[in-house]
Amino acid sequence: MDVERREQLLAVYRDGLLDNTLPFWLKFGVDEQHGGVLTSLDRQGRVVDTDKGVWQQARFTWLLGELYNRVEPRRQWLELAKRGAAFLEQHCLDPDDGRMWFHVTRDGKPIRKRRYAFSECFAAIAFGELAQATGESHYAEKARQAFQKFLDHNLHPPRSAAKFTDTRPTRGMGFPMQTIVTAQELRDSIGLQNAEQWIDRSIEDIRRFHFKEDLQCVMETVGPDGQVIDHFDGRTLNPGHAIEGAWFIMLEGKLRGEQGLIGTGCQMLDWMWERGWDSQHGGMLYFVDLYGLPVQEYWHDMKFWWPQNETIIATLLAYMLTGDPKYADWHRQIHDWAYRHFPDPEHGEWFGYLHRDGSLSSTLKGNLWKGPFHLPRMQLVCWQLLANEAR
Secondary structure: OOHHHHHHHHHHHHHHHHHHHHHHHHHHOEOOOOOOEOOEEOOOOOEEEOOEEHHHHHHHHHHHHHHHHHOOOOHHHHHHHHHHHHHHHHHOEOOOOOOEOOEEOOOOOEEEOOOOOOHHHHHHHHHHHHHHHHOOHHHHHHHHHHHHHHHHHHHOOOHHHOOOOOOOOOEEOHHHHHHHHHHHHHHHHHOOOOHHHHHHHHHHHHHHHHEEOOOOEEOOEEOOOOOOOOOHHHHEEOHHHHHHHHHHHHHHHHHHOOHHHHHHHHHHHHHHHHHHEOOOOOOEOOOEEOOOOOOOOOOOOOEEHHHHHHHHHHHHHHHHHHOOHHHHHHHHHHHHHHHHHOEOOOOOOEOOEEOOOOOEEEOOOOOOOOOOOHHHHHHHHHHHHHHHHHO
16 A cells, blocks of 8 residues: 555545535435434435434434544534534433433434444443533533443343343343443543443453354354354354454554554454455455355345445554555455445435445435444544554
């Protein structure tokens, strides 16, 4: 990766974020009437559904705050972030149990709550950025409260929240992964005192239960002691998710100067690239089976936007931390494939859902799951990595 390539990539990520992705959401997604963001948009940015996913409200609020704190203190970004936080505070908390909703109407009436608690961790990082931007202590307290609710629910879930019986207990990688990145964000924004304890604990959980040297993979779902569950749910691997976790761990190693953490993250990337990269058509597959058996989920071989985003970050970070040309080659492959197939050159932003061969499956630019998060985060992180390296 020579200087010319780095400068080209830096411009692609920076300009793509500031001149394409963000303007699309600011123009079409901002809800001027109720606050927050409308994410169910078609190709042209027209609203096709006014319901709101709470994840996306928190994620957009975080993005605006992050841009204000890291890129430029633009008043528009801060004001919209404040409105997003107000929507979260006023409409997205269930007063009966303190949990957050998953799905609400445009004006904030509750529709659905998930058994799992992930709205809370995204709200935590959103409030954290506003605390940093404004210096207002109540945002910091909201961030700590949301993070604690996220931890409590996942560590001690109420029996009513159980999705399955006790016949086949499992543990998933989602909780330790999200704990790592949420604690990292809160350490940066509000100086969360016990952030590194939660990061260390979560990395150890991934290493102990999900990191499988003998199988050369990162398991998404395992038994309580890390055992392989030889059924559809247990055998299903999610390469993009594991690679996302890999760059969280690599980043922690970079910040601490710990080669062991960098090595763990790189090993996770190596295994899951080999399992997830589609050697026939290019791009990262959504699901694969541990033993190469058929996968139950019918969208297993589709190309979703977010695994490509996370793999772009992970391969770039791995290359910059190790200098291994293998990672530069992988980064070129995933970057070039994703940028050839996902961006909409006519109306901006990225499509979210492609068939295996890269042909378009849906013209949606957003829904309850896709919004202004994975793509702009990728653009911001990669831009900053390259800019810092140039210095």
